[in-house]
Structures are given as structure tokens and as C-alpha cells.
Amino acid sequence: MTPDGGGAVAGCAGERERERERSARAALTRILEPGEEHGGRWLREFGAEGLLALLTSKDCLEGVLTGATERRVRGLRARAVGMEPERDLDAVQALGGRFIVPGDPEWPSQLNDLGDARPVGLWVRGLPDLRKWALRSVAVVGARACTPYGAHMAATLGSGLAERGWVVVSGAAFGVDGSAHRGALAAGGATVAVLACGVDVAYPRGHGTLIGRIVEQGLVIGELPPGGHPTPSRFVLRNRVIAALTRGTVVVEAEHRSGSLVTARSAQRLGRYTIGVPGPATSGLSAGVHDLLRGEGVLVTDAAEVVELIGAMGELAPAHTGPVLPRDLLDPAGRRVLEALPARGAAHGQDVARDAGTTVDEALGKLYELHSLGFVERVGEGWRLTLTAKRGSNARRGGA
Template identity: 85%
Template sequence: MPPAAPNGPPDARERTARAALTRILEPGDEHGGRWLREFGAEDLLCRLTSEDCAAGALPGVTGRRVRGLRARAVGVEPERDLDAVRAAGGRFVVPGDAEWPSQLDDLHDARPVGLWVRGRPDLRMWALRSVAVVGSRACTPYGAHMAACLGSGLAERGWVVVSGAAFGVDGSAHRGALAAGGATVAVLACGVDVVYPRGHGQLIGRIVEQGLVIGELPPGDHPTPSRFVMRNRVIAALTRGTVVVEAEYRSGSLVTARSAQRLGRCTMGVPGPATSGLSAGVHELLRGESMLVTDAAEVIELVGDMGELAPRRTGPVVPRDLLDPAGRRVLEALPAGGALAVRDAARGAGTTVDEALGKLYELHSLGFVERDGEGWRLTRRPRIGSNARRGGA
């Protein structure tokens, strides 16, 4: 059941209660999401902090689980967290805010309690035209190159690039967007004031200045393996589609792609060498319902508006492609070595002698053939002049 639509903008008490709940409930906790929907943020917080809260007051979990949540609730100071995010130049966005991306509601009871945000742009507006680019942390130079090209190509076309700020593909996608002077959003599995990974301190700082850094966890909170997994559902829900660039069979990037599939979003993969273990997970996606893409134009064709088509892909045009069908048939009738009489050329081309003779003179003017006594032969080096295109009319 989807979360109930808020009756109006959240007041200060609702925001404070939700800020407190981000310290108590783990991201993606569907029991917590159901309680939040049924009781509201203030009532739920009261049930978790009240001394007489019994197991029956929070249905669907054991008394041991309730005691664990209540232990987390002890000493929670939401006002301090709200002050901390403001000091870092950020804010706390909750359902009902004008900035809340409504597509996150597709997660139903796994919807974030709220999002801690750093950066100046409006999250909801940026998410309307956004694409996730994710992949392996230990990517190859090919994977890093493709991620950067996708990031810059999407940014140049006015799309927001969303990723997780991790090493490898994530970082390359962010850098590609930043290098193009474009928009990018980093979704963290920790507090938005925490630099993780530490080696990406400069990158995350640039994203804060030029884009947005968001997360479900309150300021100062640390990442864990399960939080990385649950973070991926936000990346999938926030964007119109997810592109995977290099992923092994057991990869968090595949979790993002499968979450996107469950949500009805477009999933795409960039193919790699068939022998590469780092591309094995991508190839498995492509054997299913995902679409193969090789550049930003192909991504936009799948997730963009009607008429945003990728350019048609064709091989190189050779001189013979410019000939009309009758001219090609006559040319093909001539042997690779030696000359051929006009009558034999006409027979080979399936046409009349007069038409064959006319086409031979056209081919001669274009440099494809030459006279050889009473017959015609192929020139050794066709001389294709500026009038060749007119021969294909």
C-alpha cells in the first residue's frame, strides 16, 4: 500500500519527528514505513520513546525488536542533527515538502523517512530528468572511460547524472558530468557531512558545490554493507533509468538495476568483453529485459521524451553505395580480370544491351570502368570525382 498523501506542508514537529526517526529506523525498514503510514511520525516517535510502549503497540515485530528500537531512541537529539545539517549548508527534506521527489513514493513502505541534502539546487526539479550510472568499484580503464563518457554526454544534453560517489564507475560518472559543467547527484550510504570513501573528499566537495549530495542517514552516521544495499533502491527510484557499466555477478550495481526493474524504470547495460568477469553481471542483465546502450544518445532515446532519438548508426559509405541499382548490376557483371563485351555485360546484369551500354558510359565517367578494345573492364584504381554523388541519383 502506498504511503498516504500528506494533507499539507509538514510542520516543524513533523520534521523534527522524522529527523529523530532517521536515527532509529534503518533505511528501507518496511515495518517502520508501515508504522509511519499508520501512526504518523509524531505518534510513532512517541511509541518508541514512551516508557510504557509495549510490543503490541508496534505490530508485526517481536518484543525484542521493539526493545532494540527503543534502545536506539534513547538520547536521540533531532534538533542537534537539524542544526548540524544547517551548519553544513544543508537541509532535511521530507514528504510533503515542495522539494520532495514524488517518485520516491513508488517505494511504498520502503520509502525514505526523509532525505538529508547538501547543495543549492532543488532536488525534485533535478530528479525529473535524471539517469543513474552505476557499476563496479574495481572497474577497468574501459569501464572508467565509458562511465565518464556517459556522464559528460548526459550532462551536455541537460540530464542529471545520479550515482553513489564510490570508487570506480560511480566516481568516473560524477567526474564526467562535472567536467562537462553539468549536474550530478551523489546518494550516500552515510551522513551527508561524512566523506566516504575518504579518497573522494575532493570529489564530494565538488559535487556539493556544483550539484547535490543526499542521504537517508543523519549527520555523522557511518556506512555499513547493508546501508549500501538499501541506498541503491533510492538511486533506482529517484531516476528515470539505470545504466550499469561493468558489474560482476555479485555486485551492488545489479541490486540497483533489479530495483529499477521492479519499479518499472528502464534498465540498461554497457557491454564489455565476453571474457571479462567484470562485465558478466551486465551481460546477464542484457540477456533479460535490460537494453544495450553504448553512449548517452542511446540512453536518452530510452528514457527521454518522444522524438529524442539516437542518430542512425551506419557503416562507412563506399563509392559503390552511390550507384543506382542498375549501375551496380552492370558493374558487378564485369569480371575481376579481363574485359567483357557489352552483350555479355548486359546478360550478366539482366538488362538490355542499350541500357548496359548507357550504364557503362556512366560508370566510365565516374572512374569505375574503362574501354578495352571492343569490351569493357574494371579500372585498377577507380577515380571518384566530385560528380560521383550525382551518379547515385
């Protein structure tokens, strides 16, 4: 056999091995719960095909699967009954989707930071490459029952991040999640929805249209196979994927007991940026965010500040300053002379010079300059502030 022929045979064998691995992992997504660390350890020890073979055998597994009780093994084997991974793979392919596993070119390597809690695989709908998108992504999460302020901030962050070339990742839930997705979509940007159910399931039902738009313009991903239904625990476990997939997590409105804070704390443990948007101190929906900000969280108010924190060197947010007043444009000597004039009444040149700490000649020169600029006016032998100068002085004190 020629070397080229041998390489082709080896390539075909390698491809068949990869597809067996993919099929076994697809089957395991119906058997193991997302984020199950015992399952992840078994998967690491026996491989996908080996673990599947053990769980579908009738052999006694006591002492073989570390941490698995007899009752647990019975439950896993009950889930394996009637399992048809090829049917699931065909179902997602019929939707234009795919099932990606560790080792695939599209697999985001940052998910490996989850260790044994790493997803067995990810079911994906949408055309973009998940690995490339995840490299420049940020999570925006928060309360489902958010206030109009929370919805506005989430949408503004979503659109602002998308306009700056960042991928907005969230959970497609009501409230902050949906607003963040819509903001990114409205800006013509990229967004990823991480579901706690099958990628063919629109949950919540009220977001069926939104999830459809995300499939068309972005990506919808999940750990559960087609038809998989959400449960409270699966929502919580889904949050670890959002945290691991992104460069940082922004929380917009969250109570003390909020799933969004679970995402933020997962991000902290993984060494990702943890970010919060402040709200009214009197609002219970701000309480969880404020606790986060009192700890390791970083306060932001807009998309530019998020990008400054998680982006590349030089991606700085513009400095926030108050309005520039006409007196701000004066030179130091002119400002001293102007400030030496009384708020009411007039003053002679020598009095202005004394209070400004300058000579009479310099004070008079500056007073004539200020007269030409509309700051002062002559009153007999003295000088006084104009109404314009007084308003500017009041505005300056009010902003101090």
C-alpha cells in the first residue's frame, strides 16, 4: 500500500472514531444531567464509548463508577432504555444544527475550565462558528421581572456591545435576558442564547419569535438533546456555561436570591470579569447587584465601560465630564480677577487687584478683556458682574 493510501485509510479510521465518540456523547446527554461532576469524572476515566458501554451493560458497577450508588446506577440505566442517539443527531441536523464535542474545531476551549463539570457536548443551531464568537463575548444577565430601567439598561448594553463588535450572550429568559438579546439584534449584531432545554424547544413560549430571530442572526446552544425540557436545576446549571463561555458577566438588576448572581459567582470562580450595573438603593431588584459591587464586582454604566474592562489594551471609555462653561476657557489670571468681583454691587480696580493678588495694571487689563467677553461691565468708576457671569458662577457651584 502506498503512503498516500495508508494516510487515507488512517484518516477514514480517525473520522469513524470521531463519529463513534460523537454518537456516544450524544447518547450521554440523555443519560447524564448537565454539570454532573461524577459523570464528568467517569467520562474522563472511561471515555464516552466506555462509559456508555458500562451504563448500558447489566454488569454490577459497584466500585467501578466512583461515587455511584446502586440506586443512582439504576436511574442512569433507566434513562438509557430506548436511547437512539442517531435519531437525535438527525433531528438537530434537520433543523440546520449540529452537535459539537470537545476536540472539534468549533469547541470553545474555555469551557474546559469547568473541569469535570464541562458539558458532555453542545447542541447548536445557527450558522456562525461558536468558538470564534466566544473569543469576543460578554454575558448580560439579570432579573426576569425587571423594571423598565433594567430593561432599558440591558437593551442599551446589548446594542452598545454589538456595535463595538462584541457578542452578547444571555439565557433568552424574560426580562433582562430578552432585552439584551433584542438590543444586540436591533444593532445588527451578534448574540448567543444558552438554553436550559433542547435547542428545538422555544422556552419560554412567549419568546418563540425572539429565539427564532436569534437562530437566524446568531446562535442558540444547549446541553440537552432535542426535545429536552427545562427544570429549575437545569436553569441554575446552565448559568455555569454562560459564565465560562464569555470574557465577563454583566448583571443588570438582581435580587439577593437570583440565578444571575449564580452566573456572576461562577464567573468569579473561573477568573472572569464580574460586572454590575447599579440601580436605586431602595429597589429590591438592585440589592443583589449592589452586594456584588461591594465585593469583587466592578461598576459600569454603559457599554464603553464594559469594553474598557474586558477588551484589548487601548479600548478606553470616553472620560465623563460635566458641561464646559465659558469661564472654564479663561486663563488663570482672568479667572482670579473674575472671582475677585463681588456677587452683588461693584468694586474698584484696586480692590479687585488686591483680592486677586495681582497689580492694579494687570487687574485693569484683565477687566477690560472680561468686559469684551461679556463677563463684566463698568459702573461709574467701578466694575461688576453681568447677569451671564452670575449664572455661570451659580452653575459652577451647583456642579461642585
